[in-house]
Amino acid sequence: MPHPTPASQNGTRRHSRKSNLQLFNALDIGSAFAPRGVHPRNCHLQLAARWRRGQxxxxxxxxxxxxxxxxxxxxxxxETRDTAGIPTTHLIGLARGAAREAVIRVTAAIKGCALELLPGKRVINLLPAELPKEASALDLGLAVSLLAAAGIVPTNSTVGRRFFGELNLRGGLEPVRGAVLIADLARSHGDREVLLPSCNAAEAAVIPNVRVVAISHLTELVAYLRGELKLGAAKPQVNEAGESQSCFSQVCGQTHAKRALEIAAAGAHNILMVGPPGxxxxxxxxxxxGILPPLSAEESIEVTRIHSAAGLLTNRPGLVQARPFRAPHHTASEAAICGGGSVPRPGEVTLAHRGVLFLDELPELSRRALESLREPLEEGTIRVARASMSLSFPADVLLVAAMNPCPCGHFREPTHKEQQGPMCMCSFDQIHRYRARISGPLLDRIDLHVTVERVPFADYARGEDEEPSGRIRDRVSNARGLQSERLGAGRTNAAMNETELRRDVPLDKQGMGLIERAVGVDGLSTRGINRVLKVARTIADLDGGKAVLPQHLEEAISYRCSSSDPTELPGVFGDDELMEVG
Incomplete structure (x- = not known):
């Protein structure tokens, strides 16, 4: 008697109720997906039938x-394609790091919310496939796609909406970085809504023409997409964190240093302060x-975007209106200062965009970190190149650097007869090596070099009221206004090109003589000459004059190098003094 032809040979496959039930029992799928109060065996039967029918x-x-x-x-x-088959999940589309783990995290969160995903063969695709994806903020979009494929939320509820957020295992939404950028992306792509974690909604709401909805839990999102819950739009906030409560009136003496900082603020000039500790x-x-003019509306949004991308707005959301002030530690690496990583992220020089970058103990920073500042100080941008991509970050900063005159910090002390202090015991070689850590090309990009002496006790005890920051800020704002009229909105004297410099700073015979003497005695480079002229233009703007006078040039020259030796600092150290130390 011939054996019957197997079902696989005649091209058909029949699944009996018993075989499906045995399969689900073996995989223990019913136990994993059984709703509360339902016996796993009954769930086995239900899931097996639904899987067999594919309905x-x-x-x-x-x-x-x-x-x-x-x-x-x-x-x-x-994209989620859900089909019948052995329960497997494939995540494709160049997911890396936290994004590759998203499926495990999202399915656990969905189960924690008592929502049921049918078992089966599931393919999840992240488009575009060639773009690397590493962030955990893809969780919310992945969850919505899975829920829509399972029929838990309507498929048309995702149209015109953009989802961005990270899920925890309980279904709650965690704060993410880049909410402002996603809201701007949604606006540019014509989305009517962007759904974000509640702690990120306020910062994203600063972007106009897009509705930002705050979501705190996955069940809340499901009810909203089903139309069972009404949620209002998030309200934008103003982030005033970083506003300086300190005032120049609290600083005793230091008239020369205050004047240099006023010039630096008025023309966006870089400044180096050299002085003993304390x-x-x-x-x-x-x-x-505190003496810089406030950010314009465009600058505020620009700074807010950068800080959102770096995740700095989680605890203080809203539109950033204060000038950034960044002060990295002197042990910071090149990547921390300029930006880096396998997928480059902004560094300190970008986080200080439109504000102040303060580098204390300048010679103690690594040589690579210091030399990497040449491009941003010259161009106002920095380019970070990696094997997979190359990104350009804005870096329009006002650099303020500080250093001691020697390793011990007490070179040339005491400076006042009535004031006794520690004596410098550094040798000539020690001082030379210390100053040589700062290269000549970097020094040449710093416009103002200022000596900050120790304040005499008599000035400290006198306790006279100094000029407040508000009054200085008014003069700085007036000077910036003159520069905007002459150069264009938002531009400063530090950004003048060669044509504008020759037009706005014409030199007469006396002025040419001052520059010639500075070149012969102080060894000014061509870049140094241009920077002196820019500083002189700023000093004239502070005085309210249209012409650059000889006294303006003399003051600008006094802030530059007094020696062609790049290891010598401007107007602060001289060869004779070093020989005395040696």
Whole structure:
């Protein structure tokens, strides 16, 4: 008697109720997906029947989200194809790091919310496939795509909406970085809504023409997409954190240093302060943002985007209106200062964009970190190149650097007869090596070099009221206004090109003589000459004059190098003094 032909040979496959039930029992799927109060065996039967029929669920769904690379947001589409088959999940589309773990995290969060995903073969695609995706903020878009494919939320509820957020295992939403960039991305792509974690909604609401909805839990999102819950739009906030409460009136003496900082603020000139420990260099630097003019509306949004990409707005959301002030430690690496990583992220020089970058103990920073500042100080941008990508970050900063005159910090002390202090015991070689850590090309990009002496006790005890920051800020704002009229909105004297410099700073015979003497005695380079002329233009703007007078040039020259030796600091150290030390 011939054997019957197997089902696989005649091209058909029949699944009996018993075989499906045995499969689900073996995989223990019913136990994993059984709703509360339902016996796993009954769930086995139900799931086996639904899997066999392939009915009662949507087979395809997609949701819009985004990823942040550098300080730009890129659109991401999460596609889910759900079919019957052995329960497996494939995540494709160049997911890395936290994004690769998203499926485990999201499915656990969905189960924690008592929502049921049918078992089966599931393919999740992240478009565009060639773009690297590493952020955990893709969780929310992935969850919505899975829920829509399972029929838990309507598939048309994802149209015109963009989802961005990280899920925890309980279904709650965690704060993410880049919410402002995602809201701007949603606006540019015509989305009507962007759904974000509640702690990020206020910062994203500063972007106009897009509705930002705050979500605190996955169940809340499901009810909202089903139309069972009404949620209002988030309200934008103003972030005034970083506003300096310190005032220049609290600084005793230091008239020369205050004048130099006023010039630096008026023309956006870089400044280096050299002085012994405790002379007030850091105190002066931290009060510089208080005399800078406020950010314009465009600058505020620009700074807010950068800080959002770096995750700095989680605890203080809203539109940033205060000038940034960044003071990295002197042990910071090149990547920390300029930006870096496999997917480059902004560094301190970018986080200080439109504000102040304060580098204390300048010679103690690594040589690579110092030399990497040449490009941003000259161009106002920095380019970070990696094997997979190359990104450009804005870096328009006002650099304030501070250092001691020698390793012990007490070179040439005491400076006042009535004031006794520690004596410098550093040798000539020690001082020379200490100063040589700062290269000549870097010094040449710093416009103002100022000596900060120790304050005499008589000036400290006198306790006279000094000029407040508000009055200095008024003069700085007036000078910036003259520069905007002459050069264009938002531009400063530090950004003048050669044509503008020759037009706005014409030199007469006396002025040419001053420059010639500075070149012969102090060894000014061509860049140094241009920077002296820019500083002179700023001093004239502070005086309210249209012409650059000889006294303006003399003051500008006094802030530059007094020696062609790049290891010598401007107007502070001389060869004779070093020979005396030696």
């Amino acid at each position: 009662g669920r949507h087979m395809f769904a997609q949701a819009s989200t985004g990823t942040v690379i550098g300080i730009e947001a890129h659109p991401i589409i999460v 002379s007030g260099k850091t105190m002066l630097a931290r009060r510089l943002p």
